[in-house]
Amino acid sequence: MSLLSALEKPLARFFDYMIRERGLSRYTESNYRQQLTACATFLQDSGVTQWQDVDAGWVRQIASQAKRERLKPGSIALRLSALRSFFDFMIVDGALGANPAKGVAAPKQGRTLPKNLDVDEINQLLSVDSDDPLAVRDRAMMELMYGAGLRLSELTGLNLRDVAVRKGDLRVIGKGDKERIVPFTGMAKEWLINWIKVRNLLLKGPENALFISKLGSRISARSVQKRMAEWGQKQAVNSHINPHKLRHSFATHMLESSGDLRAVQELLGHADLSTTQVYTHLDFQHLAKVYDAAHPRARKRKSD
Structure with a gap:
């Protein structure tokens, strides 16, 4: 109708x-x-x-x-x-004098925390040792998602010109078309270089996308999800593997190692700090411990 x-x-x-x-x-x-x-x-x-x-x-x-x-x-x-x-x-637009939806509250939502992989599971998943171009591409994508904390749309949206391999950073377009620069290093850098070396083997014509399918065009989000789930099964990882889980694992492991919530917020491209808190399992107890240890007026004075 x-x-x-x-x-x-x-x-x-x-x-x-x-x-x-x-x-x-x-x-x-x-x-x-x-x-x-x-x-x-x-x-x-x-x-x-x-x-x-x-x-x-x-x-x-x-x-x-x-x-x-x-x-x-x-x-x-x-x-x-x-x-x-x-x-x-x-x-x-001049068509209304007041907003009738302003005073209507939305139902309360339970905050569900996304699950992450532990470091051993990450190592198990990423132990892909193959010179097949598709396998090299898949490992490069997974290393980059875990190494830089990218969203799926950010990964598939990357173009060759967005990658500064020597400097080790990526130009990423996030939510709301907001641009940010994300560092990557270590295994993510190594496997991205490996992928770029074999990328031409899949090319069928001009294509700006960093990651391409076996048909030579930009890889789709659905294809990335499917390939990562398949690798999870091949590598016998107990958890179901999806791109979001790799991003969340990046955030969790970074916070556990650094304790720097603001830095993780920047790396993830979150506009609101509370979003980062949910992603990284932060609870009040953890915040209270950080506060007690760091705030000059919270630390106990040593006895004379």
């Missing part, structure tokens, strides 16, 4: 604004489109013909309908967040 023009046109302007003015990624825009289209469809089915008729009561009904659809708390929170952003846009 198509949406009424009075509901659809403001959404189209909002999606265009998100990309052109705010520079948000297509992925974020796609998520917002999905959530807001669901809101508009529900409102239209309920007899609402224009966004100006939506009040806080209607927003609560949207949230209730999402619960009836058995959406997870995170998905409901995303739907309400998208709705708040859209209404903020309509206020700026």
Whole structure:
């Protein structure tokens, strides 16, 4: 069923604004489109013909309908967040005087901590010793994800020009198209050099991507996920292997070794420190110990 023009046109302007003015990624825009289209469809089915008729009561009904659809708390929170952003846009656009979604709280979410591999499991996974170009590529990808803490989209988005092998750093485009420079060294550097030496064997024509498939084009995120899961099985690692687990293992091991939360935050490209705390299993007890050991007014005075 198509949406009424009075509901659809403001959404189209909002999606265009998100990309052109705010520079948000297509992925974020796609998520917002999905959530807001669901809101508009529900409102239209309920007899609402224009966004100006939506009040806080209607927003609560949207949230209730999402619960009836058995959406997870995170998905409901995303739907309400998208709705708040859209209404903020309509206020700026002069179509609304107030945001009816502002006072509607999202359901509480339990914070689930991602699992990481221990150092022995990492060593077991990365003991790939083969001169097959695909195996060399796969080890280089896994070494780089674990060695530099990259997101999957950051890995697949890398181009040859983004890599400064001699300096040992990468130019990475993260969430929100934010650029950061990430260092890499050791085995990650060694295997990236190995990959670059054999990369031409898979080339079929001009291609800027650092990591390419056996067809010679940029490797897809799905292919990376599949290959890493296969290597986990081949190397007899007990845990299921996926790209996110390698990134999380990087963060956990870096924090355990350094204790430098801010540095890990920068390396991961997190805008919010609380996100890094979740990734690295930080709890209040750990923070309290760091505080007691480091803060000059918290340290106990030695007895005279």
